[in-house]
Amino acid sequence: MDEVVLAIDPGTDKCGFAAASQRGVIRHWIAPPEKLIENLQEAIEAYGVRTVILGDGTGSKKFQKEIRAAFPDLRIAVVDEYRTTDSARERYWRENPPKGWRRLLPVGMQVPPEPYDDLVAVILAERYFANR
Template identity: 60%
Template sequence: TPALEKHLQRLYAEYGFSLLVMGNGTTSKKAAQRVRAVLPETELAVVDEYRTTDAAREEYWRIHPPAGWRRLVPRGMLVPPEPVDDLAALILARRYVLQQ
């Protein structure tokens, strides 16, 4: 089983979720098929992921304000020193909740 399927099975065994929220990016249709194949009973909600990376970077700098010389640079020009995928996922979840 590919890594995505194994990871989903492991998370489902640990948390037993009934809803999975995902973005509507380029590979979302293929990913949705894979999710449905391994977790057919789980509801799948696809939300607009437009500019989630930008929003995640903004959230990163809100949580971790730049220090030193970086505080003089406009935040839109700064790149966080670590991936912001977890924050992008949080933004997708927020968008889903706001749609309800």
């Protein structure tokens, strides 16, 4: 069976999560940072996660400490987060093309109407598997 990892895009207001394997994404979601440990516990139970992928951006070290304190046996891999937000925004618009008058505006000038931190986590997982 493929290894399932949990990629996390840590943030101050919300965190993006993505459970993924070499074959692709199993599930992705967004939750508040206060629910980090709870979401991690659920992923461990549901998918057998033994590796957590974190972006190297703001707050990464704080989240690493929090995860290590709660789950000392988990492996933590840190992945370069450079331009993941831009890539996630592009992916959001590919998966959710603008409708109505919004389709007349270039997507590069638009901000998605909903958070896409989970897509950042998906990209972190993809980078992790691509660099193995």
